[in-house]
Amino acid sequence: MNQFIKNTALSLGFDACGIAEAGFLAEDAAFMRSWIDAGNHGEMNYLARNFEKRTDPRILVPGCKSVVVVLMNYYPAGKQQPLAPQIAKYAYSAIDYHAVLKEKLTALEQKITTTYGAECVSHNHQHLFVDSAPVLERRWAERGGLGWIGKHTQLINPTFGSYTFIGILMLNIETMYDSPVVPRCGTCTRCIDACPTHALTAGTLDARRCISYLTIESKNDIPAEFLDKLSNCAIGCDICADVCPWNKKWAKPNSTAELLPAEDMLQWDKQTWLHLSEKEFNTTFRQSAIKRAGFQKLKDNIQSL
Numbered sequence: 644m645n646q647f648i649k650n651t652a653l654s655l656g657f658d659a660c661g662i663a664e665a666g667f668l669a670e671d672a673a674f675m676r677s678w679i680d681a682g683n684h685g686e687m688n689y690l691a692r693n694f695e696k697r698t699d700p701r702i703l704v705p706g707c708k709s710v711v712v713v714l715m716n717y718y719p720a721g722k723q724q725p726l727a728p729q730i731a732k733y734a735y736s737a738i739d740y741h742a743v744l745k746e747k748l749t750a751l752e753q754k755i756t757t758t759y760g761a762e763c764v765s766h767n768h769q770h771l772f773v774d775s776a777p778v779l780e781r782r783w784a785e786r787g788g789l790g791w792i793g794k795h796t797q798l799i800n801p802t803f804g805s806y807t808f809i810g811i812l813m814l815n816i817e818t819m820y821d822s823p824v825v826p827r828c829g830t831c832t833r834c835i836d837a838c839p840t841h842a843l844t845a846g847t848l849d850a851r852r853c854i855s856y857l858t859i860e861s862k863n864d865i866p867a868e869f870l871d872k873l874s875n876c877a878i879g880c881d882i883c884a885d886v887c888p889w890n891k892k893w894a895k896p897n898s899t900a901e902l903l904p905a906e907d908m909l910q911w912d913k914q915t916w917l918h919l920s921e922k923e924f925n926t927t928f929r930q931s932a933i934k935r936a937g938f939q940k941l942k943d944n945i946q947s948l
């Protein structure tokens with residue numbers, strides 16, 4: 644079954660798949676408690692909620708025995724002009740990655756239940772997740788043998804690097820499990836050294852200082868202390884990932900048709916971004932992850948650069 648699930652995931656367009664045994668993440672729970680208590684999550688109050696569910700998928704999805712993790716490479720073939728306000732690569736695609744991964748995960752679930760029976764999944768609980776649920780996705784990816792969590796706190800896959808989306812499918816059946824990959828950051832500290840806002844310390848992120856948080860998640864104005872450190876980032880930030888030797892060496896353009904960039908966006912210069920009307924924003928980015936930040940936030944961010 645392990646091999647069936649992996650082969651099916653690859654045939655559906657995922658780039659990697661691993662499976663971990665569901666269980667309580669004791670060390671992560673302790674770490675996360677202190678991370679939250681120190682306020683590192685900023686205004687992302689949802690991270691402090693559902694603590695038990697977040698640290699044990701068997702509480703989130705009663706009956707869950709196995710965590711299937713899929714990766715999708717999103718490293719783009721084309722890039723923006725370097726002087727244009729930078730949109731992080733995860734948000735290049737015209738179609739929001741949540742929708743792309745969920746559709747393929749649903750297809751994977753269907754093939755599994757058709758082959759092994761409807762009881763493989765819990766029909767009374769949501770069991771398919773991309774980003775938005777209390778699931779420590781990177782840790783499950785690591786446990787499923789798909790890579791290690793680098794010092795920039797992102798999952799690094801030894802074949803694709805860290806520009807990968809993570810999707811999760813919880814199964815109510817047991818199967819063979821994969822072994823975690825040994826972390827390979829070694830003595831490197833390039834991501835920590837490159838972070839313009841000093842958001843990273845060895846293996847931990849202070850989200851309140853992270854440009855990704857400041858330009859997307861935070862509802863407040865960007866604090867003055869960070870305004871000269873935004874490094875031309877308008878939505879999200881890829882600086883710590885861009886300097887990582889694993890990405891420099893292994894990141895390769897994705898071949899997923901659904902992740903093609905929103906039209907013309909890569910050619911826009913700063914003036915085009917500045918003159919973008921709300922109507923144009925809603926049309927161009929109607930299905931894109933950029934919509935999450937919102938028109939006004941995008942405009943304010945660009946004005947700050």
Ligand code: B12
Nearest residue numbers: 670671674731774779780796797798808809855856879880
């Ligand atoms: C909240 C969130 C953010 C926040 C906070 C980021 C963060 N590092 O936590 C902000 C807005 C800053 C953010 C930014 C980004 N994000 Co984000 N984000 C999430 C989200 C929704 C939750 C993450 C979370 O639970 N954070 C809480 C902290 C405590 O968890 P953690 O850092 O994973 O730490 C855990 C372990 O690493 C471990 N741990 C860490 N240190 C230590 C130390 C010890 C001693 C121990 C025992 C354990 C331990 O314990 C923790 C609990 O398990 C996930 C989706 C999901 N549901 O998982 C996406 C997710 C992590 N984000 C993603 C992406 C792509 C990004 C960005 C690259 C986007 C961008 N370009 O701007 C940046 C990267 C910034 C960075 N350096 O991490 C991807 C990452 C894919 C990958 N290959 O890793 C995810 C998985 C979404 C997805 N489904 O694809 N994100």
Ligand code: SF4
Nearest residue numbers: 838853854880882883
């Ligand atoms: S995403 Fe940018 S601001 Fe956030 S930790 Fe990485 S380099 Fe620092």
Ligand code: SF4
Nearest residue numbers: 793794828831834887
């Ligand atoms: S830059 Fe170096 S320390 Fe940071 S994640 Fe990559 S290999 Fe690890």
